[in-house]
Amino acid sequence: MLYICASHMYTIKKSLGQHFLTDENICRKIVESLPVIEGQQVLEVGPGAGAITKYLMQLPGIQFKAIELDREKVQYLEKTYPDIQGKLINESILDATLPFEGQFHLIGNFPYNISTQIMFKVLEWRSHVDVIVGMFQKEVAQRIAAPHGNKEYGILSVLLQAFYKIEYLFEVHENCFNPPPKVKSGVxxxxxxxxxxxxxxxxxxFVLVKTAFGQRRKQLRNPLKTMFDKELMLQDPIFTKRAEELSVADFAALSHKMI
Known part of the structure; x- marks a missing residue:
């Protein structure tokens, strides 16, 4: 189904999970959350109609690129912001190769239908991506930032927190978008x-964490029984805990004891 936004001369494609941010204060706040210095390489994911793109392009001295799957939005951005010519990559972030040599920051109002997959892409690129500022469905943002012992804590929490410090910055009301999503958002x-x-x-x-949370309500001795020595599992009380009770450091320590 297509949503028509005549005043901006582009269509909003529900099939691509498009919800465009229209609150200028929130747009500025997102961009201000990204620490940049002169010469910084910055990749925006899913610029859409350019809500935060226009503010990113005003940052002095950065090397900017944006990746956008929707060809119509690429054409709209090139027409609306002539300075963006040559800086747009027309493909899915999930299929993309590294856009820069060296380190870069990543920012975006991530399409909610692939936001989890985007974070697994970040894990693949983690030696190059040093800072990420992203807007997600609120529940996904909470899951990524959740501490151990929290019911939201899961696979994505552990895998990302093993390599990144996570800060939950602020929430965004659904009325800040066109069309409004049915959920709140978190940055x-x-x-x-x-x-x-x-x-x-x-x-x-990765195998340890995914297996442990595959049966998150059971004591770890059940899902992990083929991955550790039987005597160790009988002696170490950690195996009587459930996955959500283990810290990232606990999982890391256990990875050294696997068969």
């Missing part, structure tokens, strides 16, 4: 840790 900032969690290997850590 978070992720800053890469100088000392990430001490994991045995990425593969072991």
């Amino acid at each position: 978070i900032r992720l800053t890469r840790l100088e000392q990430p969690a001490d994991i045995a290997s990425e593969r072991k850590f």
Whole structure:
């Protein structure tokens, strides 16, 4: 289904999860949450009609690019903001290769239907992406920022918190968008840790976390029984806990004890 926004001469495609931010104060607040210095490389994900793009392009001395799947929006942005010519990548962030050499910041009002997948992409790129400021569906933002012992705490919380400091910055009301989504939104900032969690290997850590939360209501000795020595599981009381009770450091330590 297409939503027509005649005053702006573009269509809003529900199939792409498009909800365009229209509150200028919120747009500025999001951009101000991204720490930048001169020469900073910045990638915007899903600029849409340019709500925060116009403020990003005003930042002095940054090297800016934006990635947008919707060809119509690319054409609209090029027509509306001539300075953006040559800085737009017309593809999905999920299929993209690294847009810059070296370190870059990532920012966006992320399409809610793929926001979790975008964060897994960030994990793939984490050696290059040092800061992320993103707007998510409120529940997803809360999940990413949740501490252990919280019912929102899960796979995404642990995997991201192993490598990034997470800050839940502020909420955004649904009336700040066109069309208004049926959910509230949350903006978070992720800053890469100088000392990430001490994991045995990425593969072991990811498998451990995903398996543990696969049966999150059960004691860990049940889902993890094939991954650890039986004697260790009998002796170590950590295996009587549930996944949400373990800190990121607990998971990291366990990754070194896997078979």
